[in-house]
Amino acid sequence: MKGLSPLCLLGALLVLLLGCQPHRPGGRLVVATSARVGSVDPVRASTFGATQLLSAVGDPLYRLAADGAVLPALAAELPRVSPDGLTVTIPLRRDVLFHDGTPFDAAAMVFSLERFLEIGTLSYLLNERLAAVRAAGPHLLELRLKRPTTVLPQLLSTINITPVSPRAYRDYGERALSDRFVGTGPYRLSFFSDQQQRLEPFDRYWGTPPRNDGIVLISLGNSTALYGAMRSGEVDVLLSTGLHEDHQQALQQQAGKGELREGLGPALEIGYLTLHTRQPPFNDPDLRQALAHSLDRERISERVSQGLRSPLRNLVPPAVSGAKRQIWPAYAPDKARRLFRQAGYCEGRQMELPLTFRSNIPSDRLMVLTWQAQLARDLGDCIVLQPNGMESTTVYRQLGEGAFPAVMLDWRGAVRDPEAYLFPLLSCSESVGDHCLQGESALSGSFWTAPGLQEDLLRSEGLVGSERLELLQAIERRTAAAAPYLPLWLVTPRAWAQRRLAPPRFDGNGRLLLQDLQLLP
């Protein structure tokens, strides 16, 4: 009987612990991601977690609908552009209050924009285009541009330029206010730590009020914890960022059975391979084509993500360009073999391809291993892939130094426009023939350009409408023919909610609409 005492004690403790489950108050919902938020100041926010939080506590001048349409938010209407394209006036809403009760006006917008331009981590997004900003009237904002900019409304939908209360940020003109936020959004930030943020509905919000009684955003450090928290009901809504593919697959299956509700956002993130075109072997365009033909995207996507990632043969995601046709060379092992043969491989000579991947990103590793097996099966006598894992920070540092013959990366445009996908990969300020010496193309590790390509990119900035889109599509087709990059797949943001909630919805920038989350009646 003596031995039972510790067991009884343990049992009592267990009952006590289980009985101590905290009650969940009213309609406050717990939303989980893997993203920790280091700073809630718009001038510092550059991570997914920070921008997701900001999108709930702040408003941009314009917002993007799920289909990418630009809609006024704090702006009263779309921008008015002068005939020379260099002056833009934006009428602002008059019924907006900051969370501290002060009114929002043009002066507050100027304060916030100038603060962002001065100390913003991502200020270069605007600095490249914006010459000056001023209040042309109490509720009229005027922007002077350095050059005509077609993507201005999309740029002004960036949550980083959400206005902040000049009164609350008076002492923070030159430094960040990381743990508080006073903006105009549908929620007030009532508690902030890097692992948890609490949002309360702002009862004087100018727009549609939130459909829930508040949100608690939490971050959990790994995929198993996130998945487990969703399964055990600890969290109400789970975002796919940071979730491993198998966990996403399991949640998708549960949603298919009606146990969870799934919401999908616009697929704006691409996965792609960069080939170093200034040095052998990929200075040979035929070998780049051969590699492009040897990539079985459907099979790889199926094996790596069980179809959650869509195979992609464009650099610009279809959700951005609206294009239906895929333009990169399709999987054709016969064509690949012919091209490898022409280059002197396959007949007793294998091409050794060192492929660098980011070892801290599980899908990269799976992709490389799957492709390695696929190549061994289809073209084993021509090419052998040598995986080379490296921590992502190291990869990024060495990319522009031309350290990698082939490397797997991903990219998400800063704005929802083809320009945001083509310029960062193709711009080149100094070149010799097809080789880029200075510029984005060199920084991205491909070092590829073509005569007249940079001029076409710059010319596209002065165009509008279909003429501009056609030029950008022509640039993309030209890139596809040279294949310095091999697009691989599209990543669709997803969210899952418990059954008692309505399906989650995303905005046009791929962020979850927290104010739309609601319990079903």
Next chain:
Amino acid sequence: MSRRRALARYLAARLALVPVMLLLIASLVFLLLRVAPGDPVDAVLGTRAPEAARAALRSQLGLDQPLLLQYGHFLLNLLRGDLGESLNSQEPVSRIIGQSLPASLELGLTALLLAAVLGLAVGFSGIARPEGKLDLAGRLYGIGTYALPPFWAAMVVQLIFAVWLGWLPVGGRFPATLLPPQGSGFYLLDSLLSGLGGGNWQQLGGAVRHLVLPACTLALLLSGIFTNALRLNLRRALASDYVEAARSRGLSETRVVLRHALPNALLPVLTITGITVASLIGGALLIEVTYSWPGIAFRLQEAIGQRDYPLVQGIVVVVAALVVLVSVTVDILVAVLDPRIRF
């Protein structure tokens, strides 16, 4: 020289070495960070930022200055007790450490306490019949728990008790639905005080529920060290002359073990406890990551990934200082307690 004077000299020598060791560690981490590939500017701006923006940020962060100058600033600020600001959040490093160190200490000390109780109990249990079944089980337990891969054990425990059974939270330090208690940063203590003061025991329940899984997992992994240490030292003590002498005086076996063998066997365990505490302060990384426990090791891992130089340097210096402090304290304790120690 009297024992007291010798002890004082020993103490002074140990303490005099502390700043030298800290300087060496601080210099080493400064140098290693700069030699390691990767750039904090990339971590903040991403790889596609224009060169002008990168240069501006580099200048803003002081990374464009000569390395020697950066090192000089670092040491000067360190002497003033200023650990700088995080490159990413611009928060003072001391504040970040102040927030995450209590989390690590709370987890580490709770785990250590549980590990000591469990490990010593298992180690002691087999002593009545050496090489008996209980002794063998204790030996296997000691080896098995010591050899368990921490991340695997943590994940299995998490899957069973949090995901499948749903008894305890999957991760984090506090329930999402409650506001964390204010005070020292030690949630157990703060929520206990809040409960005693205002009768709100929900916070304490939440803090305990979140602590149980990571602390028990860590305790399980550490307990084997105590088991093995106690078993070996107790057996050695029981075979020693002074124990034989005690037995020959007709003392009962219980008295021989408890009064004569155990205190002597526990002295080496004290040293091991010191080493374990030291390694726990910065070493519970896998447990912290698996359970999303916002401790110092979790922070360090994140800061290394972001190449947040001041934060990494600050954490390493503070952890090193604590490790040195604990080691010196244990050395002194052992020296005071064990008359056989010569200086």
